Amino acid sequence: MTLLEVSGVSVSFDGFKAINNLSMQIGEPELRAVIGPNGAGKTTFMDIITGKTRPDEGRVIWGESSVSLLGMNESRIAQEGLGRKFQKPTVFEDQTVRENLAMALKNPRGPFSVLFYRKTAEGAERIEEIAREIGLTDHLTRKAGELSHGQKQWLEIGMLLAQDPRLxxxxxxxxxxxxxxxxxxxxxxxxxxxxxxxxxxxxxMEFVRRLDCKVTVLHEGSVLAEGTLDHVTKNKDVIDVYLGR
Structure with missing residues (x-):
């Protein structure tokens, strides 16, 4: 099933086309890698999907009900089930791993529920489950600030998983x-x-190779090639813009 469809999207900043007639579909479930040289539009692509940047034209369609994400603000898009992890991990350093995950759990956010939600058995079970999935079971009582860089990254992925995103x-x-x-x-x-x-x-590229998934190559704000990593790295255009430099 197509979960996200980006269609004919363009956006300019001061006359520079950061995204130029970009079209892409992401399925559910799917693992996709997006690669491209600096300035290819990778960050702007993420900014548009998550509501941080409004495109000048095009459509961004989401889910079975084909709703447009373009009219929604960032928090509404997050509620729809899009989670984004930035490059630098943003975890609560003074809180334990368990507390970080507890704060991220998808819960009703009324004034009283925030005070009482942590202690539910279901919540505790979900935290254990996520800790197992990200490989931090033995670190639940440690402060997040004590973790290695990689472990902080996993914790942040766990915090996103706690919100049960679809993408x-x-x-x-x-x-x-x-x-x-x-x-x-x-x-x-x-x-x-x-x-x-x-x-x-x-x-x-080595990391992308290990992911062993479909790859989309962006260049100057549009899709240059798509397919397996072997397929796209043999593409002459990709070699010229990406590997030849």
Whole structure:
């Protein structure tokens, strides 16, 4: 099933076309890597989907009911089920791993529910489940500030999973990780993508190769090539703009 459809989207900043007639479809479940040189439009693409940037033209259609995301603000889009992880992890350093996950759990956000929600058995069970999934079960009582860079990245992915998104946008997850952490991250993203859509924006070709998924190459704000990594890296245009530099 197509979960997200971006169709004919363009946006200019001061006369520069950051996104130029971009069209792309993401299925559910699916793991997709989006690659491209600096300035290819990768971040603007994420900004448009999540409501941070309004395009000048085009459509962004979401879900079975084909609703447009373009009229919605960022928090409404998040409620629709889009989660975004930025490059730099943003976790609550002074709180434990467990508390970080508890704060992120999808719960009614009324004034009283926030005070009382943490202690539910269901919530505690879900936290354990997410901790297992991200590989931080042994670190639940540690303060997030004590974690390694890679572990903070996993915690942030866990905090997004706690909100039960249908689509996860992950920006350069491999940056700054040790080889072992990168391997764990690959496995984690592949597992998550079995039940939902995961879009990974990445520079690192080796990391993308390990993801073993469909790749979309952006260049000057539009899709230059799409297919397996082997397929796109043999494409002459891709070699010229991306690998030849």
């Amino acid at each position: 996860l946008l992950v920006d350069e997850p491999a940056a700054g990780m040790t080889p072992a952490e990168r391997e764990h991250t690959t496995d984690l993203l592949k597992r998550i993508a079995k039940t939902r859509a995961v879009v990974v924006v990445e520079h690192d």
